[in-house]
Amino acid sequence: MEERYLRYNHLNEYLKNKFGERTLKICVDGGFTCPNRDGTCGTGGCIFCGEKGSGEHLTRLPIDKQVENALNSYKSERANKFIVYFQNFTNTYADLDVLKKKYDSAFIDDRIVGIQIATRPDCITDEIAELISSYSSKYYVCVELGLQTSNDETAKLINRGYLSSKFIEAVKILRKYNIDIVCHIMIGLPNEKFDDLKATISFINILDIQGIKIHSTYIIKGTKLCELYNNGLYEPITLEDYLEKLVYVITHINPNIIVHRISGDAPKELLVAPEWNLHKKWVLNGLDKILKERNLTQGCFYK
Numbered sequence: 001m002e003e004r005y006l007r008y009n010h011l012n013e014y015l016k017n018k019f020g021e022r023t024l025k026i027c028v029d030g031g032f033t034c035p036n037r038d039g040t041c042g043t044g045g046c047i048f049c050g051e052k053g054s055g056e057h058l059t060r061l062p063i064d065k066q067v068e069n070a071l072n073s074y075k076s077e078r079a080n081k082f083i084v085y086f087q088n089f090t091n092t093y094a095d096l097d098v099l100k101k102k103y104d105s106a107f108i109d110d111r112i113v114g115i116q117i118a119t120r121p122d123c124i125t126d127e128i129a130e131l132i133s134s135y136s137s138k139y140y141v142c143v144e145l146g147l148q149t150s151n152d153e154t155a156k157l158i159n160r161g162y163l164s165s166k167f168i169e170a171v172k173i174l175r176k177y178n179i180d181i182v183c184h185i186m187i188g189l190p191n192e193k194f195d196d197l198k199a200t201i202s203f204i205n206i207l208d209i210q211g212i213k214i215h216s217t218y219i220i221k222g223t224k225l226c227e228l229y230n231n232g233l234y235e236p237i238t239l240e241d242y243l244e245k246l247v248y249v250i251t252h253i254n255p256n257i258i259v260h261r262i263s264g265d266a267p268k269e270l271l272v273a274p275e276w277n278l279h280k281k282w283v284l285n286g287l288d289k290i291l292k293e294r295n296l297t298q299g300c301f302y303k
């Protein structure tokens with residue numbers, strides 16, 4: 001077993017244990033928009049979000065076609081089981097019948113063993129949770145909720161469009177239906193101090209969360225964050241600082257949580273800064289090195 005799998009709960013290992021073999025994700029664009037862009041709760045979106053809603057590499061083909069293309073690609077040689085990941089924009093933001101059609105269209109082949117749905121906490125209702133949970137008798141089901149920070153001042157600054165209390169409500173609804181939740185947090189947001197990150201981790205630790213995605217804040221072209229950066233009003237986090245904060249997160253989260261991601265993945269052609277974001281291995285290896293040198297493991301400081 002790789003050393004890192006012994007130090008924290010890595011998603012790859014979790015999926016391998018769950019499905020008995022290597023299981024990969026197929027990312028799809030579900031054809032949604034976002035209430036923080038269409039004026040329902042805001043316009044312009046979160047200040048770091050690109051025009052494709054964090055799915056810059058995806059196409060707007062029909063969902064079944066996107067899944068079929070992925071199954072016909074190199075991916076099929078790397079695994080036999082796949083989870084369809086509704087990645088960009090807000091993938092619960094539509095009427096129930098539309099949602100059902102979209103989710104149903106992911107299951108084109110018995111190699112598809114589950115769906116993972118990324119969304120906003122203010123787009124979760126009992127009816128939506130009930131629909132999503134209806135797939136769970138046969139498939140793996142999981143919902144990703146963006147939090148980024150528990151600090152409502154930062155949330156205002158990044159134009160998130162909901163209060164952190166909304167996140168708590170969404171968690172309660174989803175857990176009522178036994179749906180696994182993956183929480184997104186971001187390190188390096190404007191004006192955030194280390195104490196804000198610590199408060200975010202304490203906030204998560206009292207909730208019933210099954211997974212975490214830890215993102216580094218990066219700047220891509222055409223965003224409000226890019227404007228702030230160009231005007232000297234935002235300085236991206238350094239790799240060294242990021243690693244220290246990442247180590248804090250890993251060592252303070254619940255040891256049972258599955259770590260789905262430890263950095264952001266900016267599209268190369270759109271990335272403005274920081275440059276280290278292009279080197280995923282630097283983060284992966286940097287984290288492994290510190291955990292090993294200091295003999296730390298996930299949740300070793302969890303209270």
Ligand code: SF4
Nearest residue numbers: 034045046049053089
């Ligand atoms: S909620 Fe998601 S899709 Fe909507 S603007 Fe924010 S990051 Fe983009």
